[in-house]
Amino acid sequence: MKTYNNVTETYSSFSVLHQGSVTTPKGFRAGGMHCGIKRKRKDLGWIYSEVPADAAAVYTMNTFQAAPLIVTKESVTKEGKLQGIIVNSGKANACTGPKGLEDAYEMRRQFSSELGLAEHHVAVVSTGLIGENLPMDKINQGLRQIPESLKRNAPEDFEKAILTTDTFSKKVAVQFEMNGKTVSIGGAAKGSGMIHPNMATMLGFITTDINIEQRDLQTALREVTNQTFNAISVDGDTSTNDMVLLLANGLAQNEKLTKESDMWNNFIAALQFVCESLAKQIARDGEGATKLVEVQVTGVATDQSARNIAKTIISSNLVKTAIFGEDPNWGRIVCAIGYSEEQIDPTNLSISIGTVEIVKKGLPISFNEEEAIFHLEKEHVYIHVDFDQGNGSGKAWGCDLSYNYVRINASYRT
Structure with a gap:
């Protein structure tokens, strides 16, 4: 630039x-x-x-x-x-x-x-x-x-x-x-x-x-x-x-x-x-982090609901460890959405990692795993979740969870 x-x-x-x-x-x-x-x-x-x-x-x-x-x-x-x-x-x-x-x-x-x-x-x-x-x-x-x-x-x-x-x-x-x-x-x-x-x-x-x-x-x-x-x-x-x-x-x-x-x-x-x-x-500077994770949620009833779902996803330790391991494990994203306590229709759910769509209409679809891993290897990881049932949208940001997070916090006082 x-x-x-x-x-x-x-x-x-x-x-x-x-x-x-x-x-x-x-x-x-x-x-x-x-x-x-x-x-x-x-x-x-x-x-x-x-x-x-x-x-x-x-x-x-x-x-x-x-x-x-x-x-x-x-x-x-x-x-x-x-x-x-x-x-x-x-x-x-x-x-x-x-x-x-x-x-x-x-x-x-x-x-x-x-x-x-x-x-x-x-x-x-x-x-x-x-x-x-x-x-x-x-x-x-x-x-x-x-x-x-x-x-x-x-x-x-x-x-x-x-x-x-x-x-x-x-x-x-x-x-x-x-x-x-x-x-x-x-x-x-x-x-x-x-x-x-x-x-x-x-x-x-x-x-x-x-x-x-x-x-x-x-x-x-x-x-x-x-x-x-x-x-x-x-x-x-x-x-x-x-x-x-x-x-x-x-x-x-x-x-x-x-x-x-x-x-x-x-x-x-x-x-x-x-x-x-x-x-x-x-x-991005999360303790031990190697990646910045951005989650965008669209197609829900309100912006606040979208932000709540996005933050639930980036707060999930299972999602964070999957991103650290560069594993396109869409099940962990779905699981986090499910306990967000927001009223959504899961049958309309679509999920993408970068440009790779991995879930459509609430069901997994065939995708190029190597291409999905390519997006997870980047320093800035994008996840897009769409419900196609409203005009609400929102974003949240987090990081992956690495071995170093445990090391740093296990010895914080010493």
Whole structure:
């Protein structure tokens, strides 16, 4: 793919930036450092906006919600604005009791003090091992270095500082025109294991300089999350710390966007691309994964039913292991569809792997197995399921399940 002027792809309403990041939107800076939570790798990252930004958030539905998530909810709820995000990796500060909550508040207080921000304009995020207290002396020492570090914008350091078992950084950025103003959206994420989100993913951070009503920003994030972050699965586990934060600081100086604006659909399309790109990067980086799996379901009553069926398929361990083994075992796909709890007519079912149809009208058909295996050998595997009984459609993304997944998680604490 050719790149020119930092643009890799141009869609009907926006362009994807080859070198974009969370600091592509005007007024945002980011960075990261090693403060000593991990042995060597970066473990403390931050995002800063020159002005308080309207904020939207979605959070894990796990009952055991980590201390930083509780503090961040409080910050976002108070005024609907954030100006800074502080993230540590290595320790999740989850299931740590009153001390963990105290540490999360201290991170918020110290970070806001160092940068001269209102405390409730700061979000606190942690990821890593559950059940261990944070080394606050090391974290506070790192926080004291941030004002100096902010002079050098380094989004790539932020992208690395938020990782745990990830094998690569995840980022994306797009730009589009709105009433003569250039608007940007940037994103970064982390996630590799414990991915089966409900209202969020592992961690997602999205920034934009668009001028928008806060309530509409929240509406947009919820709408897009259901079709992107909530449509991925790696291993069926939902973390205690999952959240996605979206900040809009208005520095693009466009006429304020609302749901009633002519440009609303353009904004949603760009935001959905950012979230879908990050979600797919997370799915591809599943612990031990060798393939990204995309399932498209069509021909059912509603889009939600289609998404539920697609996610059930990519969540099936039997389907995931068959894909790792490059075995076109259509019976495992049918089995997963059957326990999706969606009302469908199995006699209309058709299934394809890549371009190879393997089930038609609910029955297996003769197919070229070598051609089907050829599609399963690819890094990006496509499965299409059609029921021919409605207009609903939806997608979900996941990965295969390899020997390495067991190895990585069997020794996570050691």
